[in-house]
Structures are given as C-alpha cells and as structure tokens.
Amino acid sequence: MKVHISVDYEGCAGIFSWIERSDMDMGGHLAILRKIMTGETNAAISGVLDAVPGAEIVVADSHETARNLLPEELNPRSELIGGWPRALGMVESTRPST
Ligand SMILES: [Zn+2]
Numbered sequence: 001m002k003v004h005i006s007v008d009y010e011g012c013a014g015i016f017s018w019i020e021r022s023d024m025d026m027g028g029h030l031a032i033l034r035k036i037m038t039g040e041t042n043a044a045i046s047g048v049l050d051a052v053p054g055a056e057i058v059v060a061d062s063h064e065t066a067r068n069l070l071p072e073e074l075n076p077r078s079e080l081i082g083g084w085p086r087a088l089g090m091v092e093s094t095r096p097s098t
Pocket residue numbers: 008009010062063064
C-alpha cells in the first residue's frame with residue numbers, strides 16, 4: 001500500500017489559521033513551527049506503519065515554499081517531497097522536475 005501524506009502548517013497543533021502561523025513567524029518562532037510540523041508528520045507516519053507495517057509512505061511538504069519539514073528528523077521510512085512546482089500541487093507524489 002502506498003500512502004500519501006500532504007502536510008500544511010495550518011492545522012498542526014496550535015495553528016488554526018494563517019493568522020496564528022503568521023504571528024508565530026513574526027515572533028521568530030519558525031524553528032518551533034518546523035519542529036511541530038515535523039513531529040506531527042512523524043506521528044502520522046507511525047500511525048500508518050502501525051496499521052500497515054509495509055506501507056510505502058510519501059510525505060509532501062505543502063506549505064508556502066514546501067521546504068518546512070526537517071528532513072533530518074523525519075521518519076526515514078518515508079520519502080519527502082519538497083519544493084515546487086508539482087503538477088498535482090499538494091497531492092503530488094513525485095519529486096519536482098526542476
Ligand atoms: Zn499553509
């Protein structure tokens with residue numbers, strides 16, 4: 001089974017809208033945001049692997065620059081897709097061609 005996880009800041013713990021995310025950015029908390037986003041992504045990956053141990057997992061970083069997740073902290077059982085352009089946007093499962 002192949003599982004696609006598309007991750008955006010808005011919706012992570014404590015980030016309910018663009019406004020909260022922007023406020024944290026302005027306060028210099030971008031590193032905290034990236035950690036929260038990466039931690040929640042790892043939680044989702046763990047849930048998938050608990051349910052389907054052999055799952056192939058693709059994670060699409062889908063917020064703004066699409067370079068927010070911390071690759072060094074992301075579960076290595078997943079493949080990270082970051083950057084743009086992507087033909088299918090947030091739901092693209094292959095790397096950008098550029
Ligand atoms: Zn976003």
